[in-house]
Amino acid sequence: MRKNARNLLLQGLAAMLIAGGTFGAVSATGDEANASGKPAVRGASHASTIARTGAWPKLKAGSQGTKVKSVQHLLAARGYAVSADGIYGRKTAAAVGKFQKRAGLKADGVVGAKTWNKLTALTVGLGDRGPAVKAVQVQLGVKADGVFGKNTRAAVRSFQTRAGLKVDGVVGPKAWNALITRPTPAKPKPGTAKPAGSSAALARQLLTKRGITYATKHSETVDPRSTAYRNIHDMAKGIGAATSGNSHVGYKRVPLDPRMLRALITLHDRYGYKLKISEFVGGVHGKNSRHYRGLSFDANFINGIHVGSGAPHKKVMKLCTTLGATEVRGPGDPNHNTHIHCAWK
Template sequence: MPARTTRTAHTTRTGRLAVVALAALTCAGLVTGTAATATTPDSLPTAKRAAAPDAAAVSWPTLKAGARGTEVTALQHLLIARGQSVAVDGEFGPATTTAVKAFQKADGLTADGIVGPATWAKLVPTLRQGAQGAAVKAAQTLLKTRGQSVAVDGEFGSATTSAVKAFQKAKGLSADGVVGTQSWSALLTSDSGAPSGNRAAFAQQILNTSGIELATVHPGGTHAGSTARQNIIDTANGKGALTSPWSDKPNQRVALDTRMLNGLLKLLSQDGYRISVSEIVGGDHSTNSRHYAGLGFDINYINGRHVGESAPHQGLMAACRKLGATEVLGPGDAGHSRHVHCGWPR
């Protein structure tokens, strides 16, 4: 939390020939609108790799060792579709790292085990009705998590087509029922585990997520109704989160911002940080603190280590900024030697 003064806070002829040659190749069926690739164990004629130029124009999550959740589950299905052997458990552990490195090496990528834009661009196929296999399971897994009613059975039938169209329409994409680069990107970067804007669903997922601990006490006072855990419980139950009676805005109910809740989830699911949240709207903060607006949280433990005692706070602070936080404070900032504050814009 921000510090206060009186209290500790928180892109000729030769060209014509090239065009003619390209047209000839196209007529021969050797060039298509999708990048050509070798047939994989799980591919169909209708399941091709997404075109690289399109892939470069969209955003992708970065997944690495320690990440967990739906995006990792989808990644594991996609790795299987590309011939890798890996368990589908939603945990980015050593076996998944090994599978990613093997895939990267086979495709001429830097084999660092980190799944970023270049790896996603090689990994995702274009899927349409009639496709089947593990890549379809990846798409269905993401669709289901994003609020669509679809079975994860690896069969791209009419129900999956309808779900894809509904998702595309909701995201402002062309609702053609084909899962291409744009749709994969939207599926992988949409709000995790909850419909967009549903703060109660976000809060419930936080409560159900191992790796996010919520404090049940305050550093500077006693009030069970305004602890970090109770703030999330109340939000999951459709109520506002309660401020502490000794704060500058005592005993007020505050709606927690969905960007902040999503950021809290993605610190774990996308960036792999196990965290302990010490305060949300409760506790004592500076008068105009973003805490009181439901826009910020404080973290005092990262991957089991206390902030200020060898915890990887700089990496976490960078992750918060990447997730949209504009007020990020930690060791080296006044009043933040023992915790990291991440606040989203008003």
């Protein structure tokens, strides 16, 4: 008898848990959501990066996550003391009810479109501080310190660009809607970090310089994935430069160092040199070579003249040092009679 009662109790608990799970799901409903009736995110062509529904999610007791956290921050911004734990519990529901009552809405403790519109009826921008700023930061996935500084503004601008909104770095009604209704960005898996954006941008810039050319073959190895030509184009695409399969480090992708790329642009633009790059990260070098870490370039032609045959290699080598290279080799150094080598640390 007692055993049966216990079983019933357990079954009841399980049923409650299942119900709770469904109850807790965030749902975007058609009836109440999107009271304005028009999509809040402009630019249908951006649909691949940002959902363009503009339908506010319905949050209620049992809901969890970033959007709940933002509701809690927005309630705090209105003077309701709720902790921003991302869990829509009884205290959050009660605060929502009070807010709704004061805003002239039906006090049901559920955050739907009308409540979202009232909660987000505030604008935040550079220099602002407080919980509303935290709500923005939480949605952007940046550090939520409640201070709307230059980094937050840059993140807002970047978001507005992707969302097809006016890019002003200020969060008003449209930006709020886009921030809340967009899908949560996937966090990059550790170990798959993309090479720095600046390296990709610099590589693209470098490819516009007609005086800088790139070897399409290696001098002593055969891996075609890692020629200087492929390295710079892969870096421009943002996927990083490939090392040679037969090198000490095997085949892998590494970013090209931005200081090195900037130095090449300077050598071309400011000093007027024409250079042919024979290697970046490809080829076979010393075991601990900086080439394998994207820190070095080799050049075997300067102004169309082969290094070691009268090319002004000493001047370029000196400029490499001026531009921050800490390892500079050329004719006269072992194994460098036909190319110069500039490497950053």
